[in-house]
Structure formats: C-alpha cells, structure tokens
Amino acid sequence: MSTASSAGGPGTGVGTGTPLPVPPGLVEAFWAYEKALMSNDVDALDRLFAPGEATLRGDADGLLVGHDQIAAFRSGRGGAPQRRIVQTHVQVTDDHHALVVAVTELARGGRGQQTQLWALTPGGWKVTAAHVSVPAPALDTRVWRVVGDPLVPGSATGGPLTGETVAVKDLFAVAGHVVGAGNPAWEAAAPVERRDAEAVERLVEAGAAVRGITRTDEFAYSLAGTNHHYGTPPNPRVPRRVPGGSTSGSATAVSLGQATIGLGTDTGGSIRVPSAYQGLAGIRTTHGAVSVRGLLPLAPTFDTVGWLTRDVHRLRAVGDVLLPPDTGSGSSELVVVPGLLGLADPDVRAAIEAWLGDLGLVVREGWPLGELGTWLRAFQTWQAYEAWSVRGGWLADRMDTLGPDVRGRFEAASRISKADADLAWDTVQTARTRIRDLVGDRVLVLPSASSTAPRPGAGLQATRDATMRLTCVAGLGGLPAVSLPLRTRSGTPCGVCLVAAPGRDRALLDLAASLAG
Numbered sequence: 001m002s003t004a005s006s007a008g009g010p011g012t013g014v015g016t017g018t019p020l021p022v023p024p025g026l027v028e029a030f031w032a033y034e035k036a037l038m039s040n041d042v043d044a045l046d047r048l049f050a051p052g053e054a055t056l057r058g059d060a061d062g063l064l065v066g067h068d069q070i071a072a073f074r075s076g077r078g079g080a081p082q083r084r085i086v087q088t089h090v091q092v093t094d095d096h097h098a099l100v101v102a103v104t105e106l107a108r109g110g111r112g113q114q115t116q117l118w119a120l121t122p123g124g125w126k127v128t129a130a131h132v133s134v135p136a137p138a139l140d141t142r143v144w145r146v147v148g149d150p151l152v153p154g155s156a157t158g159g160p161l162t163g164e165t166v167a168v169k170d171l172f173a174v175a176g177h178v179v180g181a182g183n184p185a186w187e188a189a190a191p192v193e194r195r196d197a198e199a200v201e202r203l204v205e206a207g208a209a210v211r212g213i214t215r216t217d218e219f220a221y222s223l224a225g226t227n228h229h230y231g232t233p234p235n236p237r238v239p240r241r242v243p244g245g246s247t248s249g250s251a252t253a254v255s256l257g258q259a260t261i262g263l264g265t266d267t268g269g270s271i272r273v274p275s276a277y278q279g280l281a282g283i284r285t286t287h288g289a290v291s292v293r294g295l296l297p298l299a300p301t302f303d304t305v306g307w308l309t310r311d312v313h314r315l316r317a318v319g320d321v322l323l324p325p326d327t328g329s330g331s332s333e334l335v336v337v338p339g340l341l342g343l344a345d346p347d348v349r350a351a352i353e354a355w356l357g358d359l360g361l362v363v364r365e366g367w368p369l370g371e372l373g374t375w376l377r378a379f380q381t382w383q384a385y386e387a388w389s390v391r392g393g394w395l396a397d398r399m400d401t402l403g404p405d406v407r408g409r410f411e412a413a414s415r416i417s418k419a420d421a422d423l424a425w426d427t428v429q430t431a432r433t434r435i436r437d438l439v440g441d442r443v444l445v446l447p448s449a450s451s452t453a454p455r456p457g458a459g460l461q462a463t464r465d466a467t468m469r470l471t472c473v474a475g476l477g478g479l480p481a482v483s484l485p486l487r488t489r490s491g492t493p494c495g496v497c498l499v500a501a502p503g504r505d506r507a508l509l510d511l512a513a514s515l516a517g
Contacts, residue, residue, distance in 0.1 A: 020092040026118060029125035030088070030100055033116075040079035046071050050119060050126035058131045062239025072455075073240055081134065082107040096120040110135030142231040143249050143256070145170050145180055145187075147212030152196075154207040161261075161321060162207030164314075167214045167253035169246075169264040172197040173294035174213055181296055182218040182227050182246075185401035186394070197294025199263060199305050199322060206321040211259045214249025218406040219391055220265060220298045222246050223273050223467060224460045228403020232456060237279045237493050241453035242460070244274030251278050251308050261318055262308040266481075267298050268383060269449070269471030271306035275483040276495025277453035281315045281516075282308040283509065286502045287478035290322050299386040301428070302379070302475045312484060312516040316509040327503030330441030332511045334498075335362045337446065339369040343469055344447035347488040352447060352496045355486050359515075361445075367438060371431075372469055378427035379472040384413035385421040405461070428476060435477035439501055443511060446470055448483040448495030473499065480505040482512045 029048065036044035046067070049055055053066040057073070064070045087103035097119050104112045112134040119128045139147060144167075152174065154162060170180045173193035180187035196204065204210065215230050217223075225248030226232045233252035235243040243252050247264030251274035254262040264271055266284035275282030283306050290305035297303050305322070309315045336356065341349050388395075392414060399407055438444075450466040474481040479502055483495040500508045 020094075022090055022092060023095050023098060023120065023125075025120075026090070026098055026100075026125050029118065030102075030116075033127065034085060034102075037080050038082060042071075042074050045074055047123075048125075048127060049130075050121065050128045054128070056129040060133065060136065061234045062236060064239060069240075076456075083112070086111070104134075106134060140233075141215075142227075143215060143233045143252050143258075145213045145215060145230075145249075146177060148210075150209035151212050152200075152204055152210035154209040155205050159205065159207030159321075160317060161203060164203075164208040164261055164317075165211040165259045166200070166203050166208050166261045166263055167211055167250040167259035168200055169220075169250050169262075170213050170216045171220055171265055171296045172200050172263060174200060174210065177213060179296050180213070182216040182220075182230070183401060184229050185398055186219075193294070195294065198291040200294070202321055203261070203263065203318070208261060211253070214253055214262070216249060216264075217246035218402055219296075219387070220246035220267060220270060221387060221406050221409050223269055223464045224248075224405075224456075225251075225274065226405070226456055226460070228405070235278055235453055238277070238453045240455065242277065242456055244277035244449070244453065246270040247274050247306070247308065251275070251280060251282075254278075254280060254308050254310060260309065260314060264306055264308065265295065265298075266304050266306040266475075267302045268379070268468055268475055271308060272448045272471055272474075272481060272483045272495065272497055273467060275308050275485070276448035277493060279485040279487070279493035280308045280310060280483075281312040281485060281512070282306060282483045283315055283319065283505070284474060284481045285323065285505050286480045289324060289480070289503070289505055297390050299383040300390070301386060302383060302478075312482075312509070312512045315482070316513050319506060319509045323505050326506045328501045328507075330501055330504060330507070331443075332507070333362055333442045334359055335364050335439075335442045335444050337364050337367045337369075337444070339365075339367055340444075340446040340470065340473075343450060343466070345451045347490065347492070348447050348449070348451060348494045351486045351488045351494050352445070355496055356445065362442065368434065371434075372472075374427060375431040375476055376465075376469050376472050378424040378431065379476055380468070381416060381420060381424035382428050384409065385416045385424065388413035388416065431476045432478060435473055435479070436501065439477065439479065439499060441501060443508065444473075444499040446473065446497050446499065448497040452488060452492040452494050470497075478502055480508050482508050484512055484516060 033048045051067045055067045057064045057070045083104045083106045089101045091099040100116045102114045115131045117129040178190035222245045225243040225245035233243045233248045235241045236255045247270045250262030250264045253259045255278045271282040271284045454463050481499045
C-alpha cells in the first residue's frame with residue numbers, strides 16, 4: 001500500500017508531510033479482509049473488526065455502531081457485491097494506527113470506495129471504523145415502482161400545495177399507470193388506469209406534483225414493510241430495521257427527502273406504524289372522511305386514506321386540501337389510560353410519559369382492557385373475511401404468487417366461515433359503540449406502535465400482534481388518529497398517537513400542530 005496504488009512502500013504522516021513506513025502486518029491484514037469479504041467468510045470478517053461498542057461501519061443505508069450490530073448485519077446480508085481493488089492509499093498516523101482508502105470496481109460496473117481506520121491491538125490489526133460507498137442505483141426499486149421528475153406535474157394554476165411532491169402508495173390509481181398492489185402477478189394483469197384516484201386528483205389540483213408510485217406490502221396486508229418480491233425499503237432513521245408497512249415505500253420516500261408527502265392507507269395501522277418507526281408525522285382519517293374512489297381495497301370496513309410528512313404543520317396543510325369540514329366537536333383535553341401505555345415496550349412507554357410532561361391530563365382507569373383481546377380477534381377475523389371477499393376470487397388459484405407471510409394470512413382468511421364472520425361482525429359493532437363512548441369528546445393518548453422498529457426476521461408476527469392491540473382501537477372505532485414522532489432515551493424513533501371522535505380530523509390536526517410547537 002502507498003499513497004499511490006502499489007502494495008508496500010511509505011505512507012504519509014498526518015499533519016507533517018513526512019513519509020512514514022507502512023507498519024508491519026497492515027498490508028497482510030488488509031488483503032485478508034478483502035479475501036474474506038469476497039468469499040463471505042463471516043467468521044474471518046468478524047475477527048478483523050475490532051470488538052466492542054465503539055466500532056463503526058457506515059454505508060448509504062446508515063451507520064452501524066458496535067461489533068455486535070456489524071456482525072449481525074454481515075450474517076444476514078448474504079455476501080457483498082463482487083469487486084476488485086484498483087487503487088489503495090494509506091495514511092499512517094503512528095505505528096499503531098493507519099487510514100486505508102481503497103478504490104473498488106464492481107463486477108456489475110461502476111466504481112466505489114472503501115475507507116477503513118485500522119488499529120494495532122494485542123490480537124493484531126483490526127478495523128475500528130469503516131465506510132463503504134458503491135454506485136447508487138438509477139432507481140431504488142425497493143422504494144419506488146415508477147418515478148418521474150415529476151411523474152405528474154401539479155396544477156399549472158398553482159395552489160396551497162405548490163412546491164410539494166407526493167409519493168403515492170401503489171394502491172391508488174394514477175392515470176396512465178396500473179395499480180401494482182405490491183404483487184408482480186397482479187401488476188402484470190392490471191389494466192391501465194384512465195383517471196387518478198380522487199385523493200391523488202385533489203392533491204394535484206392543489207399544486208402538488210406526483211413524484212412517483214411507491215412500493216407497498218402485498219395488497220396492503222402487513223405492518224412490516226418487507227415485500228417478498230421487491231425487497232424491504234430502507235428505514236433511514238434506524239438502519240437495518242424494518243420501515244413499517246404497508247405504506248412502507250411512501251414513508252421511506254418521505255424520510256429520505258425524495259418526496260414531501262407520502263400518500264397511503266391505514267386499515268390496521270399502516271400509516272401510524274411507519275410513522276412511528278421512521279420518526280414521521282402521520283394521520284389516519286375518520287373512516288369515510290376522504291374518498292376512496294380509485295383505491296384498491298383490502299377490508300372496506302376499516303380502510304381509510306392517510307398521509308405522512310416530516311412535520312405536523314405540513315400534515316395539517318394536506319388536511320386542509322383533503323379533509324371535509326369537521327362534523328364533530330369536543331375538547332382538546334388529553335386522556336391517558338395507563339393500561340394502554342402498558343401495552344408498549346418500556347422504552348416507548350417512557351418516551352410517551354416524558355412527552356406528556358406537564359400537559360393537562362385526565363388519567364382514566366377502568367377501560368375494558370380485558371375485552372381488548374376479544375376486540376382484536378374480531379377485528380382481525382372481519383378484516384380477513386373482507387380481504388378474502390374482495391381478493392379471494394383472483395387469488396384462489398394464484399396463492400403461489402404471494403410471499404410467505406401474506407400468503408399465510410390469505411390462506412387463513414379463506415378458511416373463515418360465514419358463521420364465524422357474523423360473530424366477529426357483531427363484536428366489531430359492539431366494540432365500535434363502546435370505543436366511541438369511551439373516547440367521548442376528549443382526545444385519547446396511546447402509543448402509535450408497541451415498539452420501535454424491529455429487525456427483519458421471525459419475530460415480526462409477534463410484534464404485529466402486539467402493535468395491533470393498540471392500533472385496532474381507532475380502526476374499530478372508525479376514528480381519526482394522528483401519530484407524532486418521539487424518540488426513546490437511546491434516540492430511536494417511536495410514536496405517540498392522538499385519537500378523537502369521528503369527524504374531528506381538522507381539530508385533531510390543529511391540536512397536534514399546537515403540541516408540536
């Protein structure tokens with residue numbers, strides 16, 4: 001290695017301009033790392049990275065902190081892209097530390113760069129910090145299905161949303177395009193839409209431009225955001241954690257700054273969960289408040305239009321365009337149910353309690369938390385029954401086109417009897433009345449999701465079930481819900497949710513804006 005590109009030779013003393021010799025063993029360690037990387041020898045890679053919580057690895061998806069996080073990432077990625085080293089440069093600081101920069105050429109084309117800080121330890125040379133860059137894709141198909149500059153321009157006459165850009169969930173009709181619904185087989189057979197969905201139409205008329213159409217979990221039947229066919233959109237706020245679904249692509253696009261408004265839907269939490277996981281503001285509107293014309297349904301009893309933004313004031317500006325005048329009235333008094341807060345992980349609960357601070361609160365005991373499990377089962381049963389009613393005819397002989405998690409849900413949905421569905425419907429109706437009475441004219445405060453964003457893996461179903469115990473409250477009640485971004489003590493995004501009576505969407509957005517400052 002050298003300041004040019006040959007192996008061996010002098011480096012440069014930092015701040016002195018004086019050449020320093022490359023320390024013994026560094027060259028060998030560097031090439032051992034490269035060999036292990038290209039062969040995906042995870043054990044060797046782990047040995048060559050320094051142990052402890054101070055070790056760093058960064059790339060375009062974010063920063064990993066600590067050897068354990070880095071090792072977990074390596075073990076799950078399935079190997080790095082094949083490449084060759086075309087240049088190496090070393091900057092020696094002293095006999096025990098050196099910065100190595102390698103210019104790489106990928107087998108698929110394009111050049112990248114790898115920067116490593118090496119330290120000599122009792123166990124030999126180890127990487128203490130690394131940053132990797134590769135050529136960016138022309139289109140990140142984990143996030144976007146179709147994108148333009150813009151795809152659809154805003155109204156030429158302008159409006160209150162002029163200058164805003166919209167990421168449209170792939171359930172809404174956009175004229176000239178198909179609705180893909182996160183499933184390649186459906187997309188291939190779908191007709192080209194002749195007219196925009198009403199929500200899209202109104203945003204464009206208000207001056208917003210459509211940036212593109214974003215990925216969704218298949219048929220919106222998930223809360224994780226891990227699409228089997230197209231991959232998982234990144235979570236820029238918590239690298240290597242799930243983005244939250246099913247409005248996953250739109251949430252990621254907003255979080256990345258590629259759009260200012262993420263248009264989506266919320267049936268069982270598909271706005272509130274990605275909002276919480278990615279530190280965004282989001283609203284699930286009163287059921288029926290915003291037209292669903294041009295929207296591919298999942299479970300019409302619970303489906304609602306919603307949107308996400310990076311701040312609550314923009315969230316309210318979109319509401320001024322899409323929402324009708326409020327039909328309900330009430331106070332801005334906040335109600336906290338300790339039992340509902342207790343359904344969240346301790347770090348999320350602590351963040352919400354800290355946010356509540358000195359706000360005027362009513363603590364309400366006696367909520368029927370014992371009935372919540374029954375209500376959730378009824379919600380999930382009726383949701384599944386409706387999902388099979390609207391999609392079963394097409395899916396019956398195409399179940400193999402679905403990813404495993406969504407396929408499992410539709411298979412279970414196909415087995416629900418009419419009698420079981422009727423019982424669930426009766427419980428849904430009872431729960432709706434009870435929840436509306438319990439919320440009354442106040443504003444209920446609860447966690448937007450039960451946890452921070454989890455890692456992909458086998459535990460996602462348990463996380464989904466825990467979160468839906470919270471999100472089903474607004475879903476069963478048909479109530480508006482605004483998720484506001486918070487952070488845990490460790491700095492990880494989470495969300496607090498404000499829920500009000502039906503028809504109080506605008507008042508709820510006003511309250512959220514006042515609380516956000």
